[in-house]
Structures are given as C-alpha cells and as structure tokens.
Amino acid sequence: MKYGWIVLILILCNGCVNKDTVVKNGLSPEMVSVRDSLDTYFSSLTALKKYNGVVLAYKQDTLLLEKAYNLNEDPESSTYVTAHSQFDIHSVSKLMAYYLVAKLEGEGKLSGSQNLDMFFKGFPKGKQITLNMLLEHSSGLPRELSHIDGEEYDLVSDEIVVLAQQERLLFEPGTDVQYSNVGYEILYNIVSKMYGKPFSQCVVDEIFVPLKMNASGAHFFVKENRLRSLAQNHVLKDSVVVKVDNIQRDEFRTARLFSTVNDLKKFLDHVKSEPYASFLKNEHGIIAKDGGSKGVRAQVYSDLENSFDFVLLANYDEMPFFDTIEDVVKLLKSEPVEFPREINRKAILLDEKVLQQYVGSYTFADFDGLVLEVKVEQNHLVILQDGEKIGELLAESPTVFFENPKAAESFEFIKNDSGTYDALMGWKGITVQGKRD
Structure with missing residues (x-):
C-alpha cells in the first residue's frame, strides 16, 4: 500500500514539474512545435545558401524565436550578423510615413482626403490626387522618376517633387493601382513640411525616440548618428557571395532608415493598438510592409486577428522573399508548409x-x-x-x-x-x- 502511494505521489510531482516547466518557459507544446518549425525552416534555408539574417517571431505576445542565421559563423565574416545588428529597412519607411499621416490626421493637422493642390500649386491632376491615393499607390504616378538628369542620390526632397510634376500619369487617379516610390516621396515631403524638418528627422523625433527605438536611425538628414553595428549587404555573383554598397547611387536619400528586429517589434506593438490599428490594417486585420534593395531584404508583419507578429531582416538577397513570408505566416498559424529543399528541375523538348x-x-x-x-x-x-x-x-x-x-x-x-x-x-x-x- 505504501508503495502504491509513493508511485502516485511521484506521478503527481512529475506532472507538477512538467506544468511548471511549461509556465516557466512560457511555451505550450503547440508553441514549441511552431518555434521548432520556424527554426528548422530558416536553418534549412541557410544551409541551402538562401538566407543570412535575423528572425524575430511572437505569438499571443509570447516570444517564440529570436535568432540570427549565418552563412559563415565566423564573427569576422562580412556576412555575420547578430540579433542586435542594424539593417537598412528601405520601404518599411513607407509604413512609418503612413503612421505619421495617421498621427497628424488624429491631431487635426492633416487629412487623407486632402488633394495635392493644397500643398503644391500647379501639380498635374493635383485637384484629383489625394493623400490617400498616395498612401494606397492609386495616384497614377509611376514607380520611379523618368525625367531625371543625374543620379537619384543627389536629389533633395523639393527637387524630387518638382521632377514628379513632370511625370506622365499611368492612369487616371483612383482608377488603378501601381506601386509608386515617387508617390511616397511626395508624402515624405508633405510630412516634412508639417513638422518643419526633414522626413528622416521626423521619424527619429516622432517614432524612434518616443518608442525607445534606440538602435534605429537614418543615414541622412538627421542631427544624431545612431549607427553602431550596420549589417553589410551582399549578393550572389557567379556562385560567390560578395559585398555590395549599402548606399546605392540610384536610390533617393530621403528615407534611408535602419533598425533592428527588436526595435521594429516595438513599432509594431505601438501601431497595432488604437487609434492607429484601424488606420493601418488591411481588410484581413494585417499590418505589414516589406522593403529591400540590392543585397538586403526586410519585412514587418502583424496579424491582429490571429495574434502573431514577426520581423525578418536579411543582409543577403538570395532568399525567395515572398514565398518565405507566405510560409512564415502559415507556420505561425500552425499550417503545413513545404520546407526548403534542394531543387533539381528537369527540362523537356517542345515543338x-x-x-x-x-x-x-x-x-x-x-x-x-x-x-x-x-x-x-x-x-x-x-x-x-x-x-x-x-x-x-x-x-x-x-x-x-x-x-x-x-x-x-x-x-x-x-x-x-x-x-x-x-x-x-x-x-x-x-x-x-x-x-x-
């Protein structure tokens, strides 16, 4: 009889230990499975020489994964990164512009329904193009400038706006959608005028400082140099991973921001609360933005309905970017995906x-x-x-x-x-x- 009680006590104690372990780690068995799947996915991608960067993932406000994946584990390697490395985030800056427009609108200083004629006299179709159209890429403005004499790098914001006015619209404002960097450059200019300082300084003062995003900053047009540990960008050339300049001469300098995975998570946590969530989320309850250029990729993603967030930063652009983002979303929903594997496609002959x-x-x-x-x-x-x-x-x-x-x-x-x-x-x-x- 005593032996039976001892066995029962041991079983109960073991159950208590297991429960305490789950609570201590903050992860249920399902969460552990999701975490391990994410880690396996990016480990496989890295082993195939398709990824170098950092991944941060949360589900139900619980940290699942914060890890750097390196093609070369030597800290002296130019590709080497850590969870604290700063990455150029490129078009993720557009989400920050979107936020600042929402903030200004909430303060009664700006409205998405305002048209360009209210800011720039003589802008072609300026009475038809609204700020909302710029935000949603439906203004008709082209992706890039075509009437430029020289390099984009040399242009300041007011010069970009002047050149934008010379562009032929691709379609009547509001009738179609075409991704437009030019449209957002105009938004950067408007936000800059509202605050009375360069757009990059607006981001630092209105976002980075209040949210204690202390490892985030901008390369140009700011008072403070916040650069500490910038990840070097890379491309694959003739089967060799090679460095490329982080600052490209064919890109505008207006919103050249950099950040870390943890700082970008702070930004996501802020904008997924009201009143900003209603302004920024899409019809599926998602706040997301990708960015990238030669040798670099970035993604922030918050699913408000399914309660998960992730930030992905890479200083090597061989990753199948949108396929990877789609797979990460599925993994965080506990849906099956096909893990990265070596590909061997077979050719056929056609008439x-x-x-x-x-x-x-x-x-x-x-x-x-x-x-x-x-x-x-x-x-x-x-x-x-x-x-x-x-x-x-x-x-x-x-x-x-x-x-x-x-x-x-x-x-x-x-x-x-x-x-x-x-x-x-x-x-x-x-x-x-x-x-x-």
Missing part, C-alpha cells in the same frame, strides 16, 4: 510551333518598365534586353520555363484577353507580370 507563339516583347511595369524580348534560337527560347542576349529558357511544361534548374523561379506564359500571351516572371520569390507589346 518549335509551341515556342513561336511566345515570341515578342514584354513590358514589366513593376520593374520600372523593363522590356524583355523573347525569341526562338536552336529550338530554345532566349531572352534579350536592349538587343543583348541575357538568358536561355528551358521548358518544364508547354507554358512554364526556367533558366536555372536549381532555382524555383519560372518564366510562365499565360493567355490574355486578346488571345496572345503575357508573361509571369519569377525573381527571388517575387512574381511580376509582363504585358505583351
């Missing part, structure tokens, strides 16, 4: 009649109006840019083609309304559509 129907020129609006020409050469499709051959496509199916059998990116042809074909081109996890000329 030349099939290939001939794809011959033509394709314009990719999302790549600054890039025009690629498709021709048939020795029973294969080839890609030309400005008359120069830049690649050869192998057929995986009658409509899907690839260049690198080790990469997931495809060049797919889809029938359009006129009965000819448009093209879907994959590039580092991004898919963009090319219209047949």
Whole structure:
C-alpha cells in the first residue's frame, strides 16, 4: 500500500514539474512545435545558401524565436550578423510615413482626403490626387522618376517633387493601382513640411525616440548618428557571395532608415493598438510592409486577428522573399508548409510551333518598365534586353520555363484577353507580370 502511494505521489510531482516547466518557459507544446518549425525552416534555408539574417517571431505576445542565421559563423565574416545588428529597412519607411499621416490626421493637422493642390500649386491632376491615393499607390504616378538628369542620390526632397510634376500619369487617379516610390516621396515631403524638418528627422523625433527605438536611425538628414553595428549587404555573383554598397547611387536619400528586429517589434506593438490599428490594417486585420534593395531584404508583419507578429531582416538577397513570408505566416498559424529543399528541375523538348507563339516583347511595369524580348534560337527560347542576349529558357511544361534548374523561379506564359500571351516572371520569390507589346 505504501508503495502504491509513493508511485502516485511521484506521478503527481512529475506532472507538477512538467506544468511548471511549461509556465516557466512560457511555451505550450503547440508553441514549441511552431518555434521548432520556424527554426528548422530558416536553418534549412541557410544551409541551402538562401538566407543570412535575423528572425524575430511572437505569438499571443509570447516570444517564440529570436535568432540570427549565418552563412559563415565566423564573427569576422562580412556576412555575420547578430540579433542586435542594424539593417537598412528601405520601404518599411513607407509604413512609418503612413503612421505619421495617421498621427497628424488624429491631431487635426492633416487629412487623407486632402488633394495635392493644397500643398503644391500647379501639380498635374493635383485637384484629383489625394493623400490617400498616395498612401494606397492609386495616384497614377509611376514607380520611379523618368525625367531625371543625374543620379537619384543627389536629389533633395523639393527637387524630387518638382521632377514628379513632370511625370506622365499611368492612369487616371483612383482608377488603378501601381506601386509608386515617387508617390511616397511626395508624402515624405508633405510630412516634412508639417513638422518643419526633414522626413528622416521626423521619424527619429516622432517614432524612434518616443518608442525607445534606440538602435534605429537614418543615414541622412538627421542631427544624431545612431549607427553602431550596420549589417553589410551582399549578393550572389557567379556562385560567390560578395559585398555590395549599402548606399546605392540610384536610390533617393530621403528615407534611408535602419533598425533592428527588436526595435521594429516595438513599432509594431505601438501601431497595432488604437487609434492607429484601424488606420493601418488591411481588410484581413494585417499590418505589414516589406522593403529591400540590392543585397538586403526586410519585412514587418502583424496579424491582429490571429495574434502573431514577426520581423525578418536579411543582409543577403538570395532568399525567395515572398514565398518565405507566405510560409512564415502559415507556420505561425500552425499550417503545413513545404520546407526548403534542394531543387533539381528537369527540362523537356517542345515543338518549335509551341515556342513561336511566345515570341515578342514584354513590358514589366513593376520593374520600372523593363522590356524583355523573347525569341526562338536552336529550338530554345532566349531572352534579350536592349538587343543583348541575357538568358536561355528551358521548358518544364508547354507554358512554364526556367533558366536555372536549381532555382524555383519560372518564366510562365499565360493567355490574355486578346488571345496572345503575357508573361509571369519569377525573381527571388517575387512574381511580376509582363504585358505583351
């Protein structure tokens, strides 16, 4: 009898220990599974030389993962990063501009319904283009400036606005959507005028300082240098990881911000509360923004309905970016994903009649109006840019083609309304559509 009581006490104590362990760690078995899946995913991506950076993930306000993944574990390596490394965040600055517009609107100093004529006299279609259209990329303004003489780096904000007024609108304001860096440069200028200081200084004073984002700052147009441990950007060139300049001469300097995963989480925590959440979230209850340039990628993401947040920063741009973001969202919802694995695609031969129907020129609006020409050469499709051959496509199916059998990116042809074909081109996890000329 005594032995039976001892066994029962041991069982109960073991149960108590396990319970205390879960409470102490703050993770349920389900949370542990999600954490381990995230870690396995990024470890696999790194092992395939597709990722170098830092991931921070929370679910139900509980920290799941805060980890740096390195291609080279040597701290002296130029790729090496830690959880405290600062990364350039590029277009994540647009979410901060969105927030500042919301803040100014809440203070009665600005309204999303105001038009550009209220700020810039003589702006083409200025009575039709509203601040909300700039925020939502529906103004009709192009992605980049086309009337520039020199480099974007040399321009200050007022000069960018003058050049923007010379651009031809791609469509009537409010009738379509086209991602526009130019539109946001105008917003940066308006926010700057409202506060009476450069946009970057507005971000520091109105966001970074109040939220104690002490490791965040800007490269230009600020009083204080907050740069301490900036991650060096990298690209893959001829199968070798090489450094590239973090500051590119073909980019505007107006909103060149940098931050860390933990600082960006502070920003997410602030904007996902009211009154800002209602202003910033989409119809699915998500506040998110991606950013990137040559050698760098950034993502902030908060799902208000499913109670999870993550920040992803990378100083190497070989990651299949949007595929990865989609997979992280699924993992945080405990949904199944296919983990990164080595790819070996097989080519097939197609009749030349099939290939001939794809011959033509394709314009990719999302790549600054890039025009690629498709021709048939020795029973294969080839890609030309400005008359120069830049690649050869192998057929995986009658409509899907690839260049690198080790990469997931495809060049797919889809029938359009006129009965000819448009093209879907994959590039580092991004898919963009090319219209047949």
